Amino acid sequence: MEHLAGIVENIVFQNAEGSFAVFKLKPGEDRSAVTVVAGMPAPLIGEQLELSGEWVEHTKFGQQFKATACKRIAPTSIKGIERFLASGAIKGIGPAMAARLVKHFGLETLAVIEHKSHRLVEIEGIGSKKAQTIHEAYVEQAEIRELMLFLETNGVSGGYAGKIFAQYGSFAIAVLQENPYRLAEEVTGIGFRTADQIAMSLGLERNHPDRLAAGVNFALLQIAQAGHCCVPEEALVEQTAKLLLTDRNEVAARLKALLKEEKLCVEDLHGMTLIYPRHLYYAEKNVAQRLLKLKDKAKLVPDCDFPAAVAGWESAAQLVLGESQREAVISALAHGVLVLTGGPGTGKTTVVKGMLAVLEAQGFQILLAAPTGRAAKRLTEATGKEAVTVHRLLESTGGGESAPRFTRNEDEPLDADVIIIDEASMMDISLMNYFLRAVPDGCRVILVGDIDQLPAVGPGSVLKDIIRSLTIPLVRLTEVFRQAGESMIVQNAHRINRGMLPDYSASADFQFREIGDSAAVSRAIVALCRDGLAEEGFDVRREVQVLSPMHRLDCGVENLNKLLQEALNPASEDKPGLSGPGNSFRLGDKVMQMRNNYEKNVFNGDIGFIVELEPGKLRVGYPDNAVWYEKNDLDELHLAYAMSVHKSQGSEYPVIVMPLIPGHHVMLQRNLLYTAVTRAKERVILLGSKAALHTAVANDRTKRRYSLLAERLRGEGLGC
Numbered sequence: 180m181e182h183l184a185g186i187v188e189n190i191v192f193q194n195a196e197g198s199f200a201v202f203k204l205k206p207g208e209d210r211s212a213v214t215v216v217a218g219m220p221a222p223l224i225g226e227q228l229e230l231s232g233e234w235v236e237h238t239k240f241g242q243q244f245k246a247t248a249c250k251r252i253a254p255t256s257i258k259g260i261e262r263f264l265a266s267g268a269i270k271g272i273g274p275a276m277a278a279r280l281v282k283h284f285g286l287e288t289l290a291v292i293e294h295k296s297h298r299l300v301e302i303e304g305i306g307s308k309k310a311q312t313i314h315e316a317y318v319e320q321a322e323i324r325e326l327m328l329f330l331e332t333n334g335v336s337g338g339y340a341g342k343i344f345a346q347y348g349s350f351a352i353a354v355l356q357e358n359p360y361r362l363a364e365e366v367t368g369i370g371f372r373t374a375d376q377i378a379m380s381l382g383l384e385r386n387h388p389d390r391l392a393a394g395v396n397f398a399l400l401q402i403a404q405a406g407h408c409c410v411p412e413e414a415l416v417e418q419t420a421k422l423l424l425t426d427r428n429e430v431a432a433r434l435k436a437l438l439k440e441e442k443l444c445v446e447d448l449h450g451m452t453l454i455y456p457r458h459l460y461y462a463e464k465n466v467a468q469r470l471l472k473l474k475d476k477a478k479l480v481p482d483c484d485f486p487a488a489v490a491g492w493e494s495a496a497q498l499v500l501g502e503s504q505r506e507a508v509i510s511a512l513a514h515g516v517l518v519l520t521g522g523p524g525t526g527k528t529t530v531v532k533g534m535l536a537v538l539e540a541q542g543f544q545i546l547l548a549a550p551t552g553r554a555a556k557r558l559t560e561a562t563g564k565e566a567v568t569v570h571r572l573l574e575s576t577g578g579g580e581s582a583p584r585f586t587r588n589e590d591e592p593l594d595a596d597v598i599i600i601d602e603a604s605m606m607d608i609s610l611m612n613y614f615l616r617a618v619p620d621g622c623r624v625i626l627v628g629d630i631d632q633l634p635a636v637g638p639g640s641v642l643k644d645i646i647r648s649l650t651i652p653l654v655r656l657t658e659v660f661r662q663a664g665e666s667m668i669v670q671n672a673h674r675i676n677r678g679m680l681p682d683y684s685a686s687a688d689f690q691f692r693e694i695g696d697s698a699a700v701s702r703a704i705v706a707l708c709r710d711g712l713a714e715e716g717f718d719v720r721r722e723v724q725v726l727s728p729m730h731r732l733d734c735g736v737e738n739l740n741k742l743l744q745e746a747l748n749p750a751s752e753d754k755p756g757l758s759g760p761g762n763s764f765r766l767g768d769k770v771m772q773m774r775n776n777y778e779k780n781v782f783n784g785d786i787g788f789i790v791e792l793e794p795g796k797l798r799v800g801y802p803d804n805a806v807w808y809e810k811n812d813l814d815e816l817h818l819a820y821a822m823s824v825h826k827s828q829g830s831e832y833p834v835i836v837m838p839l840i841p842g843h844h845v846m847l848q849r850n851l852l853y854t855a856v857t858r859a860k861e862r863v864i865l866l867g868s869k870a871a872l873h874t875a876v877a878n879d880r881t882k883r884r885y886s887l888l889a890e891r892l893r894g895e896g897l898g899c
């Protein structure tokens with residue numbers, strides 16, 4: 180083991196995850212800088228480091244010091260102090276100010292900033308307010324550096340320090356020492372594994388009660404992320420024990436204690452014990468309760484001949500409704516809660532227009548909403564009546580993902596007699612709960628959606644469960660009203676839904692391009708977007724959406740995004756860039772918000788473009804607002820040239836391009852292909868192997884999600 184000490188001169192490279200950096204270190208005034216490679220986040224320029232490691236010879240870059248341990252020391256030389264201050268590490272100090280400070284205070288500069296900040300006013304350009312800001316920024320920075328060191332010593336990337344500091348401030352290290360698992364619950368973007376790494380490094384026992392409890396919660400979180408509201412007890416114990424590498428019996432005993440303390444909830448049904456996280460238990464229970472209540476409590480429509488009212492609208496609209504369509508409009512008048520489902524072109528929007536007309540004629544106050552901004556916009560365009568997102572409807576006012584705050588709730592319900600939600604298949608159990616809590620008694624609720632599409636990304640399969648319960652009035656539209664030949668996309672969507680291969684023989688709007696290997700498919704997708712579709716006049720970044728069934732592999736979302744970014748928005752000297760975990764962003768990039776952020780008022784799946792980029796932060800322009808992201812928030816953003824089919828739900832695009840390759844076999848499912856195809860308005864282009872297409876069409880096995888909503892609606896011995 181060799182040792183090397185010096186001042187960081189500049190950063191050559193750092194990866195987005197903060198786990199690897201290459202930098203130049205100057206070991207002394209008279210020695211030239213050496214290259215250091217280290218598995219850690221990049222240090223600050225001007226920082227003094229003491230490194231341990233070994234000298235290695237790189238075939239291309241020559242001699243380098245490979246550091247395995249790093250100790251950071253506050254800069255001690257005049258030059259080091261100036262470089263450190265000039266690096267931008269302290270808000271309010273740039274290179275010119277750094278030079279002035281060092282010239283005036285010399286080696287004492289950092290001590291003055293920290294302990295005698297009133298003296299800073301001796302420098303031209305610093306008033307007492309600015310002196311205070313500089314002092315605070317320095318102290319905070321010093322604390323963050325200490326926290327970074329603590330994290331790195333415990334085997335965790337120092338890159339998390341900013342987020343952790345933002346949550347706990349000066350108490351951060353104390354919190355981590357007391358119970359590191361709080362990180363997983365309280366700091367967004369930090370999960371169980373990071374917390375566990377710290378705990379293990381601090382010497383916590385494997386079967387410590389805090390660790391077992393955190394493991395159970397993490398396993399439950401993973402289960403919820405897979406779409407379940409609850410999980411059989413044995414499966415939870417098994418998964419937790421595997422995760423923690425501990426004994427099953429100890430996990431089972433800890434789980435029993437958590438249930439006794441009511442930290443988790445439990446339900447016994449048909450000899451099966453199902454465990455819930457608390458919030459999902461109460462959400463499911465409340466959704467069932469509210470639906471049953473609203474179903475029977477609708478304001479009556481007196482003196483109205485329903486069929487005559489509907490016939491009146493048909494003649495006014497010069498349209499003859501199909502039988503099921505008519506039944507749907509009549510049901511909207513007759514029932515408190517109604518589910519309307521059907522595939523593309525079966526007339527859901529037409530029926531919604533009919534419902535609006537007949538319900539408005541009764542003097543009802545009607546609100547329209549959809550789970551995503553794009554779906555709400557489409558509904559507005561189709562009906563001519565303003566529709567908003569469910570979050571906007573409920574007047575979201577911030578809060579975390581697990582505890583959002585809405586102005587509208589049971590105490591301040593929505594002002595409406597009828598609320599119609601489109602794309603309701605995308606509502607997970609939590610959002611449905613928040614929504615139904617805000618619906619006043621007597622108000623009608625109409626849920627419109629296509630149950631053959633993928634279920635919501637979040638937990639539950641609410642719309643399917645409601646239908647499965649057979650307790651809520653339902654109208655299913657099956658007749659396709661779009662003209663045959665008008666759109667092969669709609670015809671093919673229905674073929675796929677029935678398990679038949681799509682017909683791509685003669686139509687330009689539904690194409691299948693057979694390409695053998697996956698790398699060639701990814702290249703073909705890039706060429707199609709950059710050249711083919713662009714030459715045809717499509718605004719590729721806005722009108723074409725590449726979808727993929729998977730995240731990994733050549734044709735997965737991640738790789739396609741990298742290739743498409745390079746092709747559609749290449750790097751150039753005058754285009755600034757910024758790295759986040761997993762993604763490097765450039766001015767002009769198309770990006771997607773990956774989770775609900777109630778503070779910023781942007782939500783999972785929102786798409787925008789980077790409109791401004793400054794050192795350490797960038798701004799994304801969304802259709803309705805523009806939002807700044809600091810470097811710490813960049814894990815919330817992904818490139819969106821390509822996206823998963825799940826994320827595309829609720830949106831429509833002129834052109835959909837999608838790879839279908841055998842390597843994606845676990846995700847080759849009928850409802851996934853169906854969802855992808857129904858996103859396209861003008862053209863679908865599938866590229867890949869026929870075998871993969873056949874597999875996707877034939878595979879209608881969808882995993883049932885654990886949920887007891889249908890059973891609760893049926894009152895099967897469960898409290899609700």
Ligand SMILES: Nc1ncnc2c1ncn2[C@@H]1O[C@H](COP(=O)(O)OP(=O)(O)OP(=O)(O)O)[C@@H](O)[C@H]1O
Nearest residue numbers: 499500501522523524525526527528529530660661
């Ligand atoms: N009863 C009807 N008679 C004639 N045309 C109809 C009828 N119902 C719907 N259509 C027409 O069929 C087409 C599809 O209807 P609509 O847009 O309402 O369906 P949708 O289920 O909302 O479809 P998508 O999900 O694809 O948007 C439209 O052109 C509409 O005008």
